[in-house]
Amino acid sequence: MNELLAGVITGILFxxxxxxxxxxxxxxxxxxxxxxxxxxxxFMLTTILIAMVGIYLLLDLGLIKLSIKPxxxxxxxxxGLIFGIGWGIVGYCPATAMGALxxxxxxxxxxxxGMIMGAGIFAEFYPMLKRTVLTWGDFGKITLPAALxxxxxxxxxxLCAAFIGLFVWFExxxx
Amino acid sequence: xxxxxxxKWSPYAAGALAGILLVLSVFFTGKYFGAxxxxxxxxxxxxxxxxxxxxxxxxxxxxxxxxxxxxFMFVIGVLLGSLASxxxxxxxxxxxxxxxxxxRFGSSxxxxxxxxxxxxxxxxxxxxxxxxxxxxxxxxxxxxxxLSGYVSLICFFLGGVxxxxxxxxxxxxx
Numbered sequence: 001m002n003e004l005l006a007g008v009i010t011g012i013l014f015x016x017x018x019x020x021x022x023x024x025x026x027x028x029x030x031x032x033x034x035x036x037x038x039x040x041x042x043f044m045l046t047t048i049l050i051a052m053v054g055i056y057l058l059l060d061l062g063l064i065k066l067s068i069k070p071x072x073x074x075x076x077x078x079x080g081l082i083f084g085i086g087w088g089i090v091g092y093c094p095a096t097a098m099g100a101l102x103x104x105x106x107x108x109x110x111x112x113x114g115m116i117m118g119a120g121i122f123a124e125f126y127p128m129l130k131r132t133v134l135t136w137g138d139f140g141k142i143t144l145p146a147a148l149x150x151x152x153x154x155x156x157x158x159l160c161a162a163f164i165g166l167f168v169w170f171e172x173x174x175x
Numbered sequence: 176x177x178x179x180x181x182x183k184w185s186p187y188a189a190g191a192l193a194g195i196l197l198v199l200s201v202f203f204t205g206k207y208f209g210a211x212x213x214x215x216x217x218x219x220x221x222x223x224x225x226x227x228x229x230x231x232x233x234x235x236x237x238x239x240x241x242x243x244x245x246x247f248m249f250v251i252g253v254l255l256g257s258l259a260s261x262x263x264x265x266x267x268x269x270x271x272x273x274x275x276x277x278x279r280f281g282s283s284x285x286x287x288x289x290x291x292x293x294x295x296x297x298x299x300x301x302x303x304x305x306x307x308x309x310x311x312x313x314x315x316x317x318x319x320x321x322l323s324g325y326v327s328l329i330c331f332f333l334g335g336v337x338x339x340x341x342x343x344x345x346x347x348x349x
Contacts, residue, residue: 004245006200006206007252008251011250011254012252012259013256014196014253015252016259018189018193018253019257019260019261020183020260021189030339032332033335034336039186042186042190043193046189047191047197047314048313048314050197051194052318052319054194054198055197055198058201063202064202066319067207067319069312071326075304076305076312076323077330079327080326080330081334082300083305083330083331084335086294086296086297087335088335089291089293089298090294090297090298091276092291093298093309093310094214095253095310099254101257102255103266105270110288110292111291111294113295114292114295114299115211118214119211119217123215123218123219123236126234126303139322143319144321155320
């Protein structure tokens, strides 16, 4: 199938599902960051749980390839924290900002414009960052099972149990 | 169909569907979800319109290639899918200021919009430095049990929780 057509169809389905789960709202995202409403965490962890099992099944059958991003502690930690600060301010992450605009929450349009500008600013700093932050703690494309030297299914079982434990706790606390 | 007209699906049911969608996407097209690289390409297109020679010589635009690809269409699709969903469940209405924000910072549109713009700059700078966002690192990264995904997602939430506490205070509000 045409790659661009596949992209837009997948995006439409994903946007539809996210709107129905109500995860593309400022109030839900800030609700999670204020530790009051775990809707987006439940959504994300369920997606991850199902996809993790499916992806590793297909991987073991030799039907797909992984596409792992390298672990670079400087970039992942510093960039992650900067992202989090911005996320708490704008109240949308990149994909949910697009979804929010589709839903009529047009404050996200200003967030999206800022994001485009932020990408442009990053591009200006990239040559400098590539020589510094992005060389700090580079461990390459590594997975948790590989780092632990454990069978991936054992890790998957442990993670699934941990996620389900969190779900039970969220429901008990009414989060 | 009634289920499509419902305003809210359980986050677990919706999450499971999104998980299946991710697996199908990887199986049929080899594509993992991600969003933030598209903003680099969008910035590249904007800058190309003004200064094409400059863009052609910039490392980051050479690395990420300024073009419309699978992910660019995926991100546009998210907007369309959300619009369709809200339309079908008759929730389509223009919201200028989120209600939680309004309760804390008042109904000034300008204040919210300027803050959203500035927050957007910070979000994307961080996403590019971390090499991903909650889609690429969060969903796709954790689904592959990538260490980079775990480290990044934990830092996304850590930074977010700290700033949310600064903005809204620690006390639960009524």
